[in-house]
Amino acid sequence: MSPGFAHTFAAAGLLRQALVVMVLLNLSLPLLHGVLGSGAGDARSAWDIAATLIAPVMAPLLAVVILFDYIMSRVRAADAVGDEQLHFAAIARLEVAVIAISLIFWVPYFSLRIF
Numbered sequence: 001m002s003p004g005f006a007h008t009f010a011a012a013g014l015l016r017q018a019l020v021v022m023v024l025l026n027l028s029l030p031l032l033h034g035v036l037g038s039g040a041g042d043a044r045s046a047w048d049i050a051a052t053l054i055a056p057v058m059a060p061l062l063a064v065v066i067l068f069d070y071i072m073s074r075v076r077a078a079d080a081v082g083d084e085q086l087h088f089a090a091i092a093r094l095e096v097a098v099i100a101i102s103l104i105f106w107v108p109y110f111s112l113r114i115f
Helices: 003-011 014-036 046-079 083-114
Strands: none
Touching: 003 083, 014 046, 014 083, 046 083
């Protein structure tokens, strides 16, 4: 993690930080499920449900919320001047990176389920 990213993440604010953490948790649930496995046998455990049902449903919802926050960051950057404009532009770049990582992870999952 570069100092620029750490500074941008720290300055993003609590709600944006929570949103990024939720996206990272949403990405990590299926990965951890694949690595650790179920262990519940035939019965569906809460771990199986969270990793295979809830995480894929939450992915598009989180993407829409991040896209909305990206739009709001761009609007705030357009209205601001100086350091504040640079601050909101950095937040927008952070959100684009999170959206890209989420899309790279989830698009293959949904494309295999559609066709």
